[in-house]
Amino acid sequence: MKTLWSNQTSFSKMRYKLPEYESEDDRSNAEEKRIHFIKWDSECYGLIFFALLQTKCWDGALQLLENGYIGIHHILVGCVILKDEFNNGKTEKLLKEKLKRLEKALTDKAISITSYIYEADKQNRKENKEHEVGFKCGKLPCGFKCGKLRCTDKNEEKMLNHAERLLLNHGYLRDAINTENNSYLESDTVRKILRKTFYGTEEVHQQTTLCIIVLAAVHMIALPLLMINMEARPLRWFYKKYELHYMKVYIHMLGFLTLLIAYGNMLLFDYRVDGITYTDYFIMLWMASFFVDETNQIIVAVIRGKWKSYSIDWWNLLDWLMITLFTTGMLLKTGEGSGFQITSKLFLVVTFTALCTRLLHLTCMTEFLGRKLVINRKMIKDTSAFMIIITIIMLWYSVSFYALLYPNSEFSWKQMEKILRNGYWMLFGDLNIDATDLECTNNKTLYERGVIQRCPSDLGVYVTPYLKAFYGLLAVVLLLNLLIAMYSDTYTKVQQNANLSWLQMQIDLFEEYRIKTVFPIHLQLLALPGSILAILWFCYSYLRNKYIEKTREPSMPNEHDNKKPFINDHPVFVRVFLYDTNYDIKPKTTYDAEMTGIYRACEDEGKIDLSDSDAITTLNRLRMIEDSLQDMREKEDRRNQELMKRDKKIEQLLTKIAKELQVDEKAEQILKTKEIPEEANQKTEF
Structure with missing residues (x-):
């Protein structure tokens, strides 16, 4: 156990605080000590889960997951640990296949838990429809008319969309984006939850679009009425519709x-x-x-x-x-x-x-335009880096070009603009080739007044065409095509992760507009009295708590510190005119809903069966062995063929040498036969 905790140093430095523990002597054996954790909750089990994954104890990690001790957040982080191990260069190919299967099993478990939570939310809303919040108060937000705020807190928390709060308020969707878990983000359950949150329905139809357009058209009439009264049935329906994020x-x-x-x-x-x-x-x-x-x-x-x-x-x-x-x-x-x-x-x-x-x-709220804006934002960054390079080259060309043509010019801002303008517009095809062939003069008074153009120098007329040609080759042909290649590469990379970047932007927009009131920017002047009243209420609550804390005796317990915020804790005019105070509240019922979803997923699905993956891994191993043997056979055959070719070459070389030796022997014999008669003739003559 101590070894597992020591491996979590990196996690404890990030965000995961290790639980406190104390040791006591065991009466049965004074030498042995037992560790009792003061706070043994899901966070502790999550740390152990991370430790097991880091130490490659896959079976132990799966056992914790199967028994319902691991939540969605820790599962998503565990997938990152498996990805890191998968991307490690020292990891064997056979182990990578198992890690891939294990990561898929973890992601499927997170999707399954989310699905069970969402289905339980829908079932609770269906069962508690007759016990809707404020049913006896005219079906209003709790405490609006009758003031019975706390009597319906339990019903209010039961009616919450816990799956939505876990994904958005508790940050599970942001965790999935940060861990780049596309399988979880693109699952049907997550998409349904997001559509339900943004549009109020799981599927967006033409009827939904038409309803949004009509409500937007009449909002200048309906929203001022909602400032006065929300009790009437039609106005209550309008309020729910205008509360939607979209x-x-x-x-x-x-x-x-x-x-x-x-x-x-x-x-x-x-x-x-x-x-x-x-x-x-x-x-x-x-x-x-x-x-x-x-x-x-x-x-x-x-x-x-x-x-x-x-x-x-x-x-x-x-x-x-x-x-x-x-x-x-x-x-x-x-x-x-x-x-x-x-x-x-x-x-x-x-x-x-x-x-x-x-x-x-x-x-960027819409998926069609949001992804395009993400790509444009990345391309703007590439353009900013490129502009530094092109500005230096353009400055070199503009100054050199004008200095050669018109030396000793008078300094002015208009003159500086004229100097830099030539190099900039040439990037877009304005070559201005015939500029030196126009009518000109060397009279300083005339060309300074702008009556006629100044005559260029002879050196500039001769050299600047070559300078312009080199600048066109360098800037227009090379650098602009380099920029196009950079855009193409950026588009390819961003297109692969455009969904993640767009969801990140959408989450930021969701948090901004989720806490906003139903009254848009252009109606804030009408809602100003309610906003001032809500701000005064917060000031009063702050000063009251400070006064209570100051006048409280040291021996008396501070009830304010132990008080936990609950749903609809603040008055309704604060939530209507200032901001939705329920967004930052994390009720215990949401945590209980997650635990219920975990237990239901474990009971219905049972153990995670990786036997198929093990069988596939074994088959892949046999296949790899066969491939390696086949490669060895092919290498051996190639080696034998090379040896045979070498032997043939040696044999041919020896045969050639033998033939040459035979030819030499025949030539010697012929020479000897010619020398014998000559010697005989010499003897006879002698």
């Missing part, structure tokens, strides 16, 4: 689109320097409502203890930048003089750019 984002997007149209009309057709138009009044009211919404977000972030996350979010910074730019532009518009008007127009145009960017962020 509905909130869709209405916010329509508000931004309306502002975009009005803003474009103001810039193009209704921009006056001598007064404020009706379009200006409309935009100012909209931006004031936007300012109220952003202020509420800051207050909510402080209450939830997430001010740091809010302050580093780029979209929140963009919102405040847009408000600041618009306010500055409108104030400058009231000034006299062309300088104020030009600066005001520039600020308003930059605000319009930020508004278009903000509208693009909302469109």
Whole structure:
């Protein structure tokens, strides 16, 4: 046991705190000690599960999983441990097959547990339909009219969608994204839960789309009525529909689109320097409502203890930048003089750019556009790195080109723009080849006034065409094609993981709009009294708790510290006008629902049978042995063939040498036969 705990040092440094334990002497044997864990819960079993996977004790890890001690979160992290072992270069091929099967078994178990939890949620909602929250109070949110808040807390928690809360509120979906578990994310159960959360139905049909469009069209009438009364049956139905995540984002997007149209009309057709138009009044009211919404977000972030996350979010910074730019532009518009008007127009145009960017962020809600935006974001990063290279090369060419053609030019910002413009537009095909053939003059007064072009130098006329050709080859042909290749590679990589990146963006949007009220940005001015009342209630609660803590005697227990938040703990006007306080609450019933789903999955499915995988592994091993033997036979055959070829070559070489020797012997014999008669003739003559 101590060895297993010592292996968890890396996990304890990350997030997993080891449970505390104490040792006691055993009365039967004073030398032996027993370890009693103070907090022996799922987190402890999860740590043991990680330790067993790290030490390659697969059977022990499966035993914990089969007995119902491991939850979804630890299963997803366990899959990462198996992936790391699978990607280890020292892992044998036979073991990789087993790891792959084991990872699939773990993922299937997580999907099965999620499915059982979701089915139990649907069954509970069906059984408790007649006991719906606020049934006796006119079917309202608990405590809205009759004030019986705590009498229906148990029913309220039973009616919760625990599968949704586990995936989104408890972060299991984010864990699946971080661990890149595509099998879990693409399962039918997870997709049904997400569609039920976003659209209110498991399957999106034409009827659902038509209902969303109609509700968005009448929201300017229905939502102000909901501020006054939610008791009537139709208004209660409207409130439930407007609470849907997709509905909130869709209405916010329509508000931004309306502002975009009005803003474009103001810039193009209704921009006056001598007064404020009706379009200006409309935009100012909209931006004031936007300012109220952003202020509420800051207050909510402080209450939830997430001010740091809010302050580093780029979209929140963009919102405040847009408000600041618009306010500055409108104030400058009231000034006299062309300088104020030009600066005001520039600020308003930059605000319009930020508004278009903000509208693009909302469109990532849809799967069709969301994935494309993820790819574009990655490509923008590639472009940013590429622009550093192309800027240096463009600067080299522009300065060299102009210095050769027009030396000793006068410094001015217009001149600098003219120098850099040549190299930039050449990237897009504007070669300007005949620029040096135009009518020109060397009179400084004439070309400085812009009457006629300055004549280039003779050296520049001769050298710059070759410089332009080299720059075109380097920048246009080489670097731009390199950028296209980078885009192609980025598209291929991102397309494979586009679903993960899009889900990450969707989760961030979900948390932002899940806690928002049903009232969109452009109606925040109408909901301002309710927001102020909710903020005052939080201030009162904070000051009251501080006063109670200050006046409490040291010997008295602090009931506030032991009190755990529950569903609908805060008044209904806080949840309606400020933010949904139930989002951050993790009720015990959700944990119990997960444990029930784990036990049901273990009872119905029983043990995880890896015998098939073991048989497949054995067959693969035999197949690999046969393949290796076949390779050895082929290598031996090739070696024998090479030896036979070598022997044939040697034999041919010896035969050739023997033939050459025979030829030499015959030649010697012929020479000898010729020498004998000559010697005989010499003797006779002598």
